[in-house]
Structures are given as C-alpha cells and as structure tokens.
Amino acid sequence: QVQLVESGGGLVQAGGSLRLSCAASGRAFTYYAMGWFRQAPGKEREFVAAISWNGGATAYADSVKGRFTISRDNAKNTAYLQMNSLRPDDTAVYYCAADRVGVANIPKAPLNYWGQGTQVTVSS
Secondary structure (H helix, E strand, O other): OEEEEEEOOEEEEOOOOEEEEEEEEEOOHHHOEEEEEEEOOOOOOEEEEEEOOOOOOEEEOOOOOOOEEEEEEHHHOEEEEEEOOOOHHHOEEEEEEEEOOOHHHOOOOOOOEEOOOEEEEEEO
C-alpha cells in the first residue's frame, strides 16, 4: 500500500504561484510513477502532469505546459507541482496519484493510489 497526502493548496491571485506537495508513505515510493490531476466543480477529473519513477521523464497537459513543473525527491518520498502564472481556470481540487506504470500511462490508466486532494483557488 502507498498512502499519499497532498498539501500546499490555497487562494492566490491570477498570475501568482503555488507549490503543491505530495508526501508518500508505505511501499517503496521510488518505484512508482507519480501524477497530478485536478477536478473543477461540475467537470470531470483531468490529467495535469506526470513524472517517471526516477524523474527522467515527464508529461504535461497542454493547458499547463510552460506554466507548471512536476518534480520529485525520492529521498524525501515527495513529489511536487510548481504552478506559475496561475489563471482562474486553474481553480480545482488537485490530486496526486501513484502506480507502477510508465509515464505515458499515467493520464489514462486506472491508478491504484490517490491522495485526498488539496483545493487551489485562483481569483481574478
């Protein structure tokens, strides 16, 4: 089992920045690819970003490319999502997820481990 806990959400003005963290415990975090997803009110959950187990490969949704950066520190069992140039349409609950799959499969595979989510609100 892998337990995931997100933190770092909050209220920020448009153009601002936030860094989300996803702390993992349980089984060897090192071997799991990580992903960030988000769900806005009334919308389906959507993929945001993914990173391979060793950080060597990343993937991003087109809507966040150039603004968001995913990273991980396996020594700290933590993954991060640096969010810059935030826009009101980035407002959502952000979830991290993990599984032993390739980065390319993170956006579409059913993933086994999910956090509880952290709210990000961007005001205009």
